[in-house]
Amino acid sequence: MLKITNLTKVYQSDEQALDSVSMTVSGSEVVAIIGVSGAGKSTLIRCINRLTEPTSGSIQLDDRELTTLSTSTLRDARRDIGMIYQEYGLVERLTVMENVLSGRLGYVGILAAIRRRFDGDDIQRAYEVLDRVGMAGHEDDRADELSGGQRQRVGIARAVLQRPEIMLADEPTSSLDPGTSQEVLSLLSEIASDDGIPVLINIHEVDLARQYADRIIGLADGRIVFDGTPAELTPAVESRIYGTGESEPTDSVSDPSDGGSKTDGESQLPTETAVRT
Numbered sequence: 001m002l003k004i005t006n007l008t009k010v011y012q013s014d015e016q017a018l019d020s021v022s023m024t025v026s027g028s029e030v031v032a033i034i035g036v037s038g039a040g041k042s043t044l045i046r047c048i049n050r051l052t053e054p055t056s057g058s059i060q061l062d063d064r065e066l067t068t069l070s071t072s073t074l075r076d077a078r079r080d081i082g083m084i085y086q087e088y089g090l091v092e093r094l095t096v097m098e099n100v101l102s103g104r105l106g107y108v109g110i111l112a113a114i115r116r117r118f119d120g121d122d123i124q125r126a127y128e129v130l131d132r133v134g135m136a137g138h139e140d141d142r143a144d145e146l147s148g149g150q151r152q153r154v155g156i157a158r159a160v161l162q163r164p165e166i167m168l169a170d171e172p173t174s175s176l177d178p179g180t181s182q183e184v185l186s187l188l189s190e191i192a193s194d195d196g197i198p199v200l201i202n203i204h205e206v207d208l209a210r211q212y213a214d215r216i217i218g219l220a221d222g223r224i225v226f227d228g229t230p231a232e233l234t235p236a237v238e239s240r241i242y243g244t245g246e247s248e249p250t251d252s253v254s255d256p257s258d259g260g261s262k263t264d265g266e267s268q269l270p271t272e273t274a275v276r277t
């Protein structure tokens with residue numbers, strides 16, 4: 001279970017991106033985070049895997065407090081978090097199979113990934129996972145030969161191969177056409193229910209959130225203004241989320257006391273390089 005308590009992020013520019021956000025994600029739920037551009041959706045996802053350092057508050061994945069982990073223990077924790085990126089995060093010159101296997105390593109340097117030997121079980125599982133995401137037969141294709149939808153399927157396969165405790169998807173459909181977006185979200189929701197892995201998705205398109213999420217969280221000005229089912233997302237609530245920034249927090253928002261000071265300002269770790277070209 002992911003439990004976030006009073007998470008606050010103030011960037012060095014003094015921009016407050018998150019203001020005492022509290023939420024839990026567990027079981028096999030698909031939770032969509034919606035809100036206007038600048039509402040704090042991406043900052044929330046990035047704080048969870050510590051690509052952005054929270055200013056204060058607590059993020060617990062099962063029994064582990066993520067905000068205070070050292071660099072080496074953070075690496076272990078990140079193996080339990082499957083990340084899915086808007087721009088797929090594949091290494092373009094590597095094959096589909098190599099990209100998927102790199103998921104077993106978590107966030108490590110790509111040279112280490114290439115040199116690393118994988119055992120037969122990993123490779124067998126990678127074939128199975130690729131089959132599951134509809135990419136059987138493409139194992140030896142290079143990532144740069146694939147369509148956007150195929151790339152995202154490979155990105156999902158890589159995350160699934162990690163056997164993560166949670167999957168985080170940061171705008172996974174923004175670079176895809178509507179039909180492909182539907183396929184990708186349908187795949188994510190299938191994996192959530194089949195494997196019992198909760199999925200937290202930062203998504204722009206409300207219609208897709210309604211269609212595929214079990215729960216929707218509305219962010220406005222860095223605060224949770226809605227946390228409920230798609231059916232509860234009425235037009236009035238939607239306009240509060242997408243309004244002019246005058247939104248008031250709902251009852252679901254916790255009190256603003258925070259859970260202890262962490263690192264000041266922005267301290268981005270260069271860890272994403274492992275999955276970028």
Ligand code: ADP
Pocket residue numbers: 011012013015016017035036037038039040041042043044266
């Ligand atoms: P969303 O994903 O909902 O579009 P973001 O989390 O990207 O929102 O941004 C939330 C707020 O934080 C915005 O006002 C944005 O300008 C600001 N912000 C995001 N990243 C940074 C950064 N690296 N440095 C300073 N401000 C940032």
